Amino acid sequence: MDARFFTAWVEETARAVAAGRDRLTRLDAAIGDADHGTNLDRGFTAVREALSAAFPGTPGAVLTLTGTTLIRKVGGASGPLYGTVFRRMGAVLTAARREGPGEPAGHGPAGWSSPPGAGYRPEAPEDPEEEVTVTLADLAAAFEAGLAGVRKLGGAQEGDKTMVDALAPATRALSGAVRAGRGAREVFDAALAAAREGAVATVPLMARKGRASYLGERSIGHEDPGAASTVLLFAALRAAAGG
Amino acid sequence: MDARFFTAWVEETARAVAAGRDRLTRLDAAIGDADHGTNLDRGFTAVREALSAAFPGTPGAVLTLTGTTLIRKVGGASGPLYGTVFRRMGAVLTAARREGPGEPAGHGPAGWSSPPGAGYRPEAPEDPEEEVTVTLADLAAAFEAGLAGVRKLGGAQEGDKTMVDALAPATRALSGAVRAGRGAREVFDAALAAAREGAVATVPLMARKGRASYLGERSIGHEDPGAASTVLLFAALRAAAGG
Amino acid sequence: MKKLINSTDSVVTDALAGMAAAHPDLRVDLAHKVVYRRAAPTPGKVGLVSGGGSGHEPLHAGFVGHGMLDAACPGEIFTSPVPDQVIEASHGVDGGAGVLHIVKNYTGDVMNFEMAAEVCAEEGVEVGTVLVNDDVAVKDSLYTAGRRGTGATVFVEKMTGALAETGAPLGEVAKLGGRVNARSRSFGVALSSCTVPAAGGPTFDLGDAEVELGIGIHGEPGRTRAPAAPARELTRVAMDAVHDDLPLSGEVLVMVNGMGGTPLVELYVVFAEVAAYLREKGAVPARSLVGNYVTSLDMQGFSVTVCLLTDQLTQLWDAPVQTPSLRWGR
Amino acid sequence: MKKLINSTDSVVTDALAGMAAAHPDLRVDLAHKVVYRRAAPTPGKVGLVSGGGSGHEPLHAGFVGHGMLDAACPGEIFTSPVPDQVIEASHGVDGGAGVLHIVKNYTGDVMNFEMAAEVCAEEGVEVGTVLVNDDVAVKDSLYTAGRRGTGATVFVEKMTGALAETGAPLGEVAKLGGRVNARSRSFGVALSSCTVPAAGGPTFDLGDAEVELGIGIHGEPGRTRAPAAPARELTRVAMDAVHDDLPLSGEVLVMVNGMGGTPLVELYVVFAEVAAYLREKGAVPARSLVGNYVTSLDMQGFSVTVCLLTDQLTQLWDAPVQTPSLRWGR
Numbered sequence A, B: 001m002d003a004r005f006f007t008a009w010v011e012e013t014a015r016a017v018a019a020g021r022d023r024l025t026r027l028d029a030a031i032g033d034a035d036h037g038t039n040l041d042r043g044f045t046a047v048r049e050a051l052s053a054a055f056p057g058t059p060g061a062v063l064t065l066t067g068t069t070l071i072r073k074v075g076g077a078s079g080p081l082y083g084t085v086f087r088r089m090g091a092v093l094t095a096a097r098r099e100g101p102g103e104p105a106g107h108g109p110a111g112w113s114s115p116p117g118a119g120y121r122p123e124a125p126e127d128p129e130e131e132v133t134v135t136l137a138d139l140a141a142a143f144e145a146g147l148a149g150v151r152k153l154g155g156a157q158e159g160d161k162t163m164v165d166a167l168a169p170a171t172r173a174l175s176g177a178v179r180a181g182r183g184a185r186e187v188f189d190a191a192l193a194a195a196r197e198g199a200v201a202t203v204p205l206m207a208r209k210g211r212a213s214y215l216g217e218r219s220i221g222h223e224d225p226g227a228a229s230t231v232l233l234f235a236a237l238r239a240a241a242g243g
Numbered sequence C, D: 001m002k003k004l005i006n007s008t009d010s011v012v013t014d015a016l017a018g019m020a021a022a023h024p025d026l027r028v029d030l031a032h033k034v035v036y037r038r039a040a041p042t043p044g045k046v047g048l049v050s051g052g053g054s055g056h057e058p059l060h061a062g063f064v065g066h067g068m069l070d071a072a073c074p075g076e077i078f079t080s081p082v083p084d085q086v087i088e089a090s091h092g093v094d095g096g097a098g099v100l101h102i103v104k105n106y107t108g109d110v111m112n113f114e115m116a117a118e119v120c121a122e123e124g125v126e127v128g129t130v131l132v133n134d135d136v137a138v139k140d141s142l143y144t145a146g147r148r149g150t151g152a153t154v155f156v157e158k159m160t161g162a163l164a165e166t167g168a169p170l171g172e173v174a175k176l177g178g179r180v181n182a183r184s185r186s187f188g189v190a191l192s193s194c195t196v197p198a199a200g201g202p203t204f205d206l207g208d209a210e211v212e213l214g215i216g217i218h219g220e221p222g223r224t225r226a227p228a229a230p231a232r233e234l235t236r237v238a239m240d241a242v243h244d245d246l247p248l249s250g251e252v253l254v255m256v257n258g259m260g261g262t263p264l265v266e267l268y269v270v271f272a273e274v275a276a277y278l279r280e281k282g283a284v285p286a287r288s289l290v291g292n293y294v295t296s297l298d299m300q301g302f303s304v305t306v307c308l309l310t311d312q313l314t315q316l317w318d319a320p321v322q323t324p325s326l327r328w329g330r
Ligand SMILES: Nc1ncnc2c1ncn2[C@@H]1O[C@H](COP(=O)(O)OP(=O)(O)O)[C@@H](O)[C@H]1O
Pocket: A028, A032, A033, A035, A036, A037, A039, A040, A075, A076, A077, A078, A079, A081, A150, A153, A154, A155, A156, A161, A162, A163, A164, A209, A210, A211, A224, A225, A226, A227, D078, D079, D080, D107, D108, D109
């Protein structure tokens, strides 16, 4: 998968968010403050502009720019959280290209704008002519890192009724399918199915993190908006893969 | 007609206002500020209390106390206007008792609390033991004076869509019937019918005085609340006469 | 209808009890329903009394204090005060230099204040009156009730208050009030009706895509109903009406006033449009107020009031004021 | 939905343009969405930065000025600001004595301010943080997001602002902020939902005889729904919740805050009840605010915030303040 694939994924996500914007906002109205769809749509609109302006040439650069832009434009809880997912994934893929799969160094939430002095510009690829591709295993590692980043930043466990309830099972399913040697289509199908199941499973939960937690028992019976938007990420991934 | 009759009239008016309160307020909501029923009900509630506390012994004293209390408790446009009607009537009836029918001296709006220094207390009858009664002719003169007072204070002509549109024809009908030598029942019937007709005739008018005038053409098509409450006055008069 | 009240009858007195508890600088006479400065009367100073129906808060009681009113007489909701209140207040603020009544032009207010003024005169209190009638939505004419008094009341109260504080005589303070009124114009727009507590429901119904243009401050419908439009257009309607009546130029004082139920963030959106409009006409928004000053209970909407400044008026506007709802410069 | 806006996307920037036009004492950076004191930074003074979602006006931009904030970062409606805004503002107010971030405890606010603080530290700006979490409607626990920050933010901003004005060092100002927060509690009640412009309709539906108890300031539903009740009873529910958590005694500062759509006359009715409650408990409402300070757009309802005063806190509260929406003593 090359930069074009990842660009397509992000753009497909942006389209899905725009289309799902009102639904996400309605979900947030029920147990939050009625802005989740607006927030993500504003962010992903900015991401599309940033991508078509910078035209980043590597998978890592695409995702890092996506994450940075989300942090810069979204605000709220979902901005830093989704921003961290993409920035962590970008860091892993950038490292993967250089060193093969593995954990990148020091890109915790503390380092969202590092290296110091570099502002928020994504690192330029070393040689834009060189065609950079990453493997499904790299992608699995990237999702694992993204998930770890969200967990660390937001402190949510599975079952707390947050985006983690979709992101965690989807990441597990994706990694599992990759390890089992499945092809891209099957891998993405598995991830999407798990994300969907995770999102639906938030309905009966009582929220323990984020704004919905203030509602206590009244948060029960509603799908978590962040979990619902995470499903869009995985649906877009399958679509980008020609699903 | 003695003090008891006039007390009965005012109390009957108070009951009718209480019963019609919400209707009057609704009429005022359409072309005013939704308080006419509340205003008059507050005023006439206070009047009932004042009457049963002071127990005035002459027709003039009953109506003067009624008018003074309305001025002291109602506020808005209708307080001074209805207050003036009753005070002017009271002055005529008090004078009538002393001098026979005729115009009383110097009780314009300027004198609503005169004589100076007397505060707002109604004048005490000279001899409470003496049974004071007034004639239908006295009553007609009293209504003429009341109408003149409202005209002077508010500056409204007939056709301006105000209480004058009910009070003027009712007063004319009452005076005419008295002059024609009719009995009380017929006199009051004639006045009530004219008041009703006058009030209904305000519907197609455009208001030129009071709050409804701010609506311009939009005041057309609604009955004037003050004209509607004037009808209650005349209905109560008939009821007090055993109608 | 849901309201933060104990009963529809006790709203005004309950709120006055709250004002008394919240503002140690005020003295509230609950029996007579008059709000005074704690130290009233000020010897040798003209006493300023205003009043009107309640439901317009902070007008008038929120403007009692140094540099503005000496007393306010709140009537029942949307009902002018009774003469007794005004008489009581006038006695209470007469420091020997006479008393100025600031009256908004409504039939009820005018009649009740006139009756009070007559009694005051009989009882030896010298009274002057300023009638405020700034609302351009109402066509003035000899045959009608004339223009309503709305937002300019705040300007008149502030500037006459500042002048009275200098020890100016009653005649001069009254004349100044007339001048401020003559140089001021207002226009209001409603996005929703208000609900009068005793009435129990909205005064009028407004469609989801309609607004009322040319409203007053008693929750009454306006002159016309129009389709809802962006803030820019609604502002232009209001400003055009003002400008047609009193061409705008030079330095102006401008108030963008909320009707009670409109968030401040929206009032600032309107203010940006008002400022742009003024500049387009070559006028300068030299002084401004943005917020809830002359309200209609919970109505959503705004009014804009403009006053053509002179050096004297600017100075009087800038003079110190210490009231619950207007406070600066000391 | 009817709003005084030009478009749902431009509300915040349009309102900022209005603030810029209305308040010559402020400098508004429209590109970065930061509102500064005109003369920021003040050399040698700790710079105070706060921020949060818009829709709570006058919080926070209305509290920028002498004796209070140096800068405010308004996010989109109900959405915390992004780190860029906070970083920009922190640089802009750093007079060499460091910068204090005043943050309401919401997941989004906390994360965005933390990210900004990290970058500030990397870029050489010393940053301290006060986290406000005064809302007793939310049960605090290690496993949840913790209590929300609501009305006490005004107290923290005012008192830390006054202390910073004296030249106190960052550590001391931050500690004072924590102390004010620790001595303050809030509880809110909604009579209606608000309407978020971009959402286009009310966030929740509430029956004509229902209220929401224990609401926050983002138009979210509360902890429980209850039958509508007189002001006296609703006030008692709120005050009991506060008193149960922080027993009330001695001199207190109390704010009765409107949620944006509630008329001032009703807030005074509530204040009368609050004052009576406090006296019943042996506490004294020594200082007070009644009005719209921390709002939820057009929501109808109120919140009450109480702070147990000390001599120092009273002094800091009384110190001069010159901002668009809080102004006294100079
Ligand atoms: N601590 C957290 N960890 C993980 N996800 C969280 C956390 N807090 C909130 N979220 C997610 O963020 C979503 C809300 O995002 P959004 O509405 O954009 O932000 P805000 O809550 O600030 O308005 C929630 O539905 C939830 O999935």
